[in-house]
Amino acid sequence: MISPLAYVDPDAKIGQNVDILPFAYIEKNVVIGDNCTIMAHASILSGTRMGSGNKVYQSAILGATPQDFKFKGEDTILKIGDNNTIREKVTINRATNREGITEIGNGCFLMEGVHIAHDTKVGNDCIIGNGSKIAGECILNDKSILSSGVILHQGCRVGSWTMIKGGCRSNKDIPPYIVAAHNPITYYGINAVIMARHGFNNEIIDNIAKAYRQIYQCSTSLPNAVKRIKEEIPMSPEIRSILDFIEHSERGIIALNKD
Template sequence: MISPLAYIHPEAKIGENVEIGPFVFIDKNVEIGDNNTIMPNATILYGSRIGNGNTIFPGAVIGAIPQDLKFHGEDTTAEIGDNNTIRENVTINRGTAAKGRTVVGSNNLLMEGVHVAHDALVGNGCIIGNSTKMAGEIIIDDNAIISAAVLMHQFCRVGGYVMIQGGSRFSKDIPPYIIAGREPIAYAGINIVGLRRRGFSNELIENIHNTYRIIYQSGMNVTDALAEVRKEVPMSPEIEYIISFIENSQRGIIR
């Protein structure tokens, strides 16, 4: 299961049933769980923490130091959960003193050439398209779909269950359950197909639609629109999530 042409530092911790191909490099201070497949020419560097059942394709680099001039060798980590597919040439940098770790959750697909920068937090069940680049300290909530060649500014947050059009670039937050697209990027409706596939009821989808109709089409400012949502839309965890997301946005939301 482990090629004799791979290099594994003697201090690295490797779990059971791990397949490691030729020319893989695994550094010291690395922990890899069970049932992982690490294909040829992948590089797992200092501070990497990899869970169980992941598949890492050739050319991926996990745990490289941050591309941040404020980094001065702090002891930080790049943490990956379970059952992720990390395709060719994906790069996941470890954290800085800001947060101490970069995290990719579980059950994600990171397609070829994706970059996850320092201190980023990617949730669970996300699909990230080819060559999408995420800057430092971004947050992506669960079940987001980000298409190919998207550029995400540092400190931005993407809400859960969104669909972002390929080739988009943005420097503001994208609230949950919506489609974001066009140029410049803007609200383009709610992600009806995605929500139905995830089992959202027609009533809940309608409530989400009415929430965003008030936020984006009423002509009110954001504060007044959220107050109107509280009056007009039946509350549920999903509607509360939208309100909380927008109220706590540090960069403001796309319009």
């Protein structure tokens, strides 16, 4: 159902069984997949490519031009996957250049007032809390959770199964499977409760804890901690994920909680 009070550009491609409520605004060069709901006063702007089963709430703005001085007015892309919930006043910018992309995966929940800047990539099943602000070119891996009011500096990475507590600000990478807290942001332990609820067995959780004990609690350098992990902890996809994340960190990882 498309309300006669909504504006839908004739060149927009709208899938089957899509509800577009009064006063929604859909520009040209937009693709909306099947079974989506676009609520009142939401704006879906040029360059947005949306999959199926998404729900976009009031006053959200998707595909806004990037807040980046390098942007020269090119036609660029925001890609949104399937089955996402995008709540009120969320803003997501499209990419700065044609070669780039801003991307949201599948099954994410973006709460009220979230901002996601240009060229950021959000994985699958992520939760981003009220008022969190994600700068450009960040990467949030699958299953990451940001509580309310989190601020990420440009280019930061967040590992899978990581939880960042409310109000944290980070200009460093935040490794997988941990809880991050405080300001300045610090390592606060592993995300054991969430992992256990989602089927991680005790042995895997224990090995993840041992790995982070080497990194954060053994008073040694990060290269030496990595060496000890490789020598002392059974290799698994989870341990490999930790090591790969550290190896590819350009900003460095967050520090230890010293309380």
